[in-house]
Amino acid sequence: MRRTLLLPLLALSLISAGLSAETTQEKGLAIASEADRRDTGFQDFTADMTMILRNRQGDQSVRALRSRTLEVKNDGDKNLVIFDEPADVKGTAFLSYTHATQPDDQWLYLPALKRVKRIASSNKSGPFMGSEFAYEDISSQELAKYTYNYLRDETLDGQDCYVVERRPADEYSGYTKQLVWVDKQHYRPLKIEFYDRKDSLLKTLTNHGYQQYLQQYWRPDEMRMINHQTGKTTVLKWKNYRFRTGLGERDFDQNSLQRAK
Amino acid sequence: MRPGCFIPSARRILIGAALLFGGIVGQNTYAGEWSGRIGAELRLFTAAPLDTRQGEDNLSLFAEPEYYASWNDGRDSLTFVPFIRWDQHDAERSHADIRELTWQHAAQDWELSAGIRKIFWGVTESQHLVDIINQTDLVENPDGEEKLGQLMIDLALIRDWGTLDLFILPGFRERTFPGVEGRLRPQSPVDTSQAVYAASEKQRHLDAALRWRHTLDDWDVGLSHFSGTSREPRLLPGLNDRGEVVLIPHYDLIDQTGLDLQLTRAAWLWKLEAIRRVGHGPAYYAATGGFEYTLSGPFDTATDLGLVAEYLYDERGNASPNPFQDDFMLGLRFTFNDVQSSDLLIAAIFDRETRASSFSLEASRRLGSRWKLAMEARGFAHTSNDLLSHFRNDDYLQAELSFYY
Numbered sequence: 001m002r003r004t005l006l007l008p009l010l011a012l013s014l015i016s017a018g019l020s021a022e023t024t025q026e027k028g029l030a031i032a033s034e035a036d037r038r039d040t041g042f043q044d045f046t047a048d049m050t051m052i053l054r055n056r057q058g059d060q061s062v063r064a065l066r067s068r069t070l071e072v073k074n075d076g077d078k079n080l081v082i083f084d085e086p087a088d089v090k091g092t093a094f095l096s097y098t099h100a101t102q103p104d105d106q107w108l109y110l111p112a113l114k115r116v117k118r119i120a121s122s123n124k125s126g127p128f129m130g131s132e133f134a135y136e137d138i139s140s141q142e143l144a145k146y147t148y149n150y151l152r153d154e155t156l157d158g159q160d161c162y163v164v165e166r167r168p169a170d171e172y173s174g175y176t177k178q179l180v181w182v183d184k185q186h187y188r189p190l191k192i193e194f195y196d197r198k199d200s201l202l203k204t205l206t207n208h209g210y211q212q213y214l215q216q217y218w219r220p221d222e223m224r225m226i227n228h229q230t231g232k233t234t235v236l237k238w239k240n241y242r243f244r245t246g247l248g249e250r251d252f253d254q255n256s257l258q259r260a261k
Numbered sequence: 262m263r264p265g266c267f268i269p270s271a272r273r274i275l276i277g278a279a280l281l282f283g284g285i286v287g288q289n290t291y292a293g294e295w296s297g298r299i300g301a302e303l304r305l306f307t308a309a310p311l312d313t314r315q316g317e318d319n320l321s322l323f324a325e326p327e328y329y330a331s332w333n334d335g336r337d338s339l340t341f342v343p344f345i346r347w348d349q350h351d352a353e354r355s356h357a358d359i360r361e362l363t364w365q366h367a368a369q370d371w372e373l374s375a376g377i378r379k380i381f382w383g384v385t386e387s388q389h390l391v392d393i394i395n396q397t398d399l400v401e402n403p404d405g406e407e408k409l410g411q412l413m414i415d416l417a418l419i420r421d422w423g424t425l426d427l428f429i430l431p432g433f434r435e436r437t438f439p440g441v442e443g444r445l446r447p448q449s450p451v452d453t454s455q456a457v458y459a460a461s462e463k464q465r466h467l468d469a470a471l472r473w474r475h476t477l478d479d480w481d482v483g484l485s486h487f488s489g490t491s492r493e494p495r496l497l498p499g500l501n502d503r504g505e506v507v508l509i510p511h512y513d514l515i516d517q518t519g520l521d522l523q524l525t526r527a528a529w530l531w532k533l534e535a536i537r538r539v540g541h542g543p544a545y546y547a548a549t550g551g552f553e554y555t556l557s558g559p560f561d562t563a564t565d566l567g568l569v570a571e572y573l574y575d576e577r578g579n580a581s582p583n584p585f586q587d588d589f590m591l592g593l594r595f596t597f598n599d600v601q602s603s604d605l606l607i608a609a610i611f612d613r614e615t616r617a618s619s620f621s622l623e624a625s626r627r628l629g630s631r632w633k634l635a636m637e638a639r640g641f642a643h644t645s646n647d648l649l650s651h652f653r654n655d656d657y658l659q660a661e662l663s664f665y666y
Contacts, residue, residue: 053600061600061630087665088633089602090296103412103527114381118481123557123565165521171398172527172557228400254476255372257418259338259365261329 030150033252035187036143042217044070044247045112048239053131056231062086063129070247076100077140078252082260093250093260096121099168100144109257116254118204125174132203132225132234137194145169145173151179156191171254175202186210188218196229203227213243293339299323300663301617303576308654316350316442323347325360331604336367342410353440353453354400360410372417377410382472382485384532385525385549385573385611388583389517391534393487393584394470396434401653403445403639404518404621423475428584431491432467434539438508449653451496452507458490459514459540459552466490466514483521491541491570515603531605532571547583551590563594568593569608579614584648587613599625617647635661 022030064085069080074179076098083092091111092242098104104121124136146166154163161181168175176199189208196202209221223236250256262348267626295441323346331338334618342361350383363376392413401407412432418425438451460466468489475482494510501507517538524531551571559566570591573585592608603626611618625635637659644650 042432055600056409086602086627086630087296088298088627088631088663088664105525116381117528118384118476118523118525120525120528120530120553121606123555126557126562126565127598130598130602174558250369250419253424254474255367255417255424259335259372261332261338261365 024150025148027150028166031149031150031164031187032143032146032166033161033188036180038187039217042071042214043244045213045217045219045241045243046067046245047219047241047249049236050129050134050239051129052235052237054233054235061130062133065129068162068221068247068251070249072097076104077143078249079140080257080260089129091105095141095254095257097252098142100141102140102213103170103172104139107254107257109260114258116257121171124170124172131226131236132232132238135207136170136173136175137225138166146178153184154181156181156183161190182243186218187222191201200258211241213241217243221228265594269455286313291616293328295326295328296666297324297326297342298663298665299325300640302659302661304657304659306654307656307658310444311448311654312441313416314441315444316448319351319444320349321346321354325355326359326582328593338365339363340365348443351400351440353437353441354443354662356400356437358398358409360408360521362410370419372415372419374415375413377412378414378415378416379408379410382483383521383534384481384530385521385534385551385571386532386569386592387551387573387608388549388585389534390536390547390549391483391485391516391521393485393492394428396436396492398444400435400437400439409437418512423473426470426474428472428474430470430472432466432488433464433466433512434514435470436462436492444656445652446655447496447508449498449506449508452499452501452509455499455501455507455509455512457509459624460490464490479525481523481525483519485519485521487515487517487519491538491540493582495541509512513541528557529553530555541575542580545581547575547577547581547586549573553594563598565594565598567596568592569594573610582648584617585610589613603627612647615643615645615647616645617649618631619649631665632664633665635663637661 014241028142046068049065049067054062057117064082066082068080068152068163079096081094081186095107096104105238106119106121108119110117125134128135128138132148136232146168149165151165154161161183164182165177166180167177174197176192176197178241179193182188183190190207192205193201193202203225205225206229207220207223210218212218219238219241219251221238276378293379300323304328306318309433313414323341325344325548327336328341340361340363344360345357359377361378363374363378365372380390383389383391394407396411397405398409399405406645411430411434414429416427435453435456437499438453441447441450453466459575466489470485470487472483472485491513496508496514515538517536519536522533530553532552533550535546537544537546549571554568558564573590573591575583575586577582578586588610590608590610595605597603605624607622609618609620620640622638625633627633641652641657643650644653
């Protein structure tokens with residue numbers, strides 16, 4: 001008799017514990033899922049990008065690019081980047097099909113040789129065009145690419161934020177972890193700290209000038225990346241965001257890669 | 262200066278095409294834009310030439326402007342890329358060409374282009390067996406990577422089962438060869454004025470080609486067939502009008518079937534190109550296969566280091582006019598991922614039988630935002646029993662400075 005009485009009680013206490021005390025992993029995933037949910041359904045967008053690279057001595061170098069992104073249901077986004085500056089890489093274009101758990105598919109078009117090269121996607125930690133942004137920093141941020149852990153609440157520049165730690169699932173990532181400051185009101189990443197393979201702070205990204213498009217999707221006008229180990233910085237400016245322009249799969253194939261100018 | 266050899270009929274077709282789509286351009290036209298590059302190249306040879314008529318160290322200037330305009334939301338475009346080079350010693354290397362003059366229309370499941378274009382097929386690094394649409398502009402560089410513009414109509418069908426390209430190729434372009442005063446040529450110069458054709462229509466023979474290409478997960482596959490005048494001539498000895506021994510290009514009618522295949526697995530690229538050619542002497546197979554493995558950021562640097570190894574095979578063996586018939590290529594590719602986009606490729610090709618070897622080094626670096634410096638060096642060793650012996654005194658170091666606008 002005592003046993004039958006005890007068991008339901010035990011079960012009840014386990015259930016209530018599960019309901020009330022969400023683990024920090026669960027809370028971290030919930031925050032990331034909500035941010036992901038709020039950014040779903042944009043279909044496609046195009047934008048112009050300018051990168052300003054500076055080293056410790058203050059030498060400056062400028063890149064101009066155009067970006068097209070297609071949202072893919074139940075998979076990572078498709079992305080086409082066209083290089084306009086510097087002049088010697090004008091016409092070079094980069095096509096990637098990102099995937100949540102599989103490695104991304106990537107092609108590079110070299111206009112001088114008229115050659116499309118399928119490239120290894122394992123070098124995602126490499127600098128993008130010599131900047132402080134790595135390929136993995138600018139590629140589509142899929143939910144399944146990380147495991148999450150909620151750390152704390154914190155106020156950043158007057159905005160209430162969740163601070164979430166995320167660890168890349170991919171063995172080829174250049175990071176052990178990232179700390180993301182997500183604002184509680186709109187679930188936008190305001191700041192990201194990147195920790196290198198030795199787990200020391202490598203870079204800090206801050207996003208500025210968020211604007212809302214189609215009454216739903218928030219995009220920053222400016223992203224500032226600081227490399228703490230080299231003193232180099234890259235400012236990435238976004239202009240002319242256009243959503244739902246009618247792009248389709250056909251605009252992200254190898255023929256379009258070669259025609260992109 | 263020798264203008265590129267454009268056949269009058271080809272020119273008429275082009276003007277007709279230009280007039281035809283000139284009418285369509287009317288609405289929705291974007292202002293076209295010019296870009297391009299100009300540059301100077303200096304070649305320093307380490308030894309005196311084998312033939313006293315050949316030049317010593319050489320200076321050369323070149324320009325390659327590009328005009329591009331698009332309309333209909335980018336679905337139609339016009340591209341024009343002329344090229345011109347002046348060379349200090351070699352009259353054949355001073356030449357002009359239209360690399361591109363093409364109109365292109367892109368629809369949902371097809372694309373059509375008409376005009377002069379360059380098309381590249383293939384995946385391997387050491388040689389490009391499958392690539393056959395464009396003629397090699399061999400005076401530009403002994404590596405054969407530079408191509409002449411080819412007049413064509415190309416219809417691409419873009420479907421779920423892949424992309425099928427159908428080509429009609431009117432107007433054959435002769436291969437360019439270094440002239441009497443040029444270096445990096447056979448010991449007897451090639452006399453292109455005496456070129457012999459298997460086709461009775463000679464350069465006006467209509468060539469055709471098709472290629473199917475598809476991507477299946479990690480695999481990229483291409484299957485192609487070409488029917489027409491061989492881009493590669495057989496070089497047979499003869500006499501010029503002064504009674505000197507020269508090599509005369511013979512252009513055969515061939516059928517070539519090609520396969521190109523790449524498997525991309527994490528840091529590994531596995532590559533294969535294979536051809537079967539009929540009509541160019543006895544039918545034969547040739548292939549190139551190997552891998553490229555990329556180490557990302559080794560030794561705590563931002564550099565990517567690519568290790569390239571390929572085997573080059575030609576069924577004809579030593580009877581082959583291609584020196585790479587049983588050879589290994591080993592290469593190291595450094596991509597420094599710096600602000601100047603510096604890179605360095607060091608490669609060597611070894612012949613398993615003759616022991617001949619050739620070495621190359623190619624490096625480039627951006628200077629400021631509009632200049633680029635490219636260095637190139639080639640050397641040849643143990644060539645006594647090999648076709649490469651023609652180049653045994655032609656080891657060189659080259660610097661090329663380009664301005665982009």
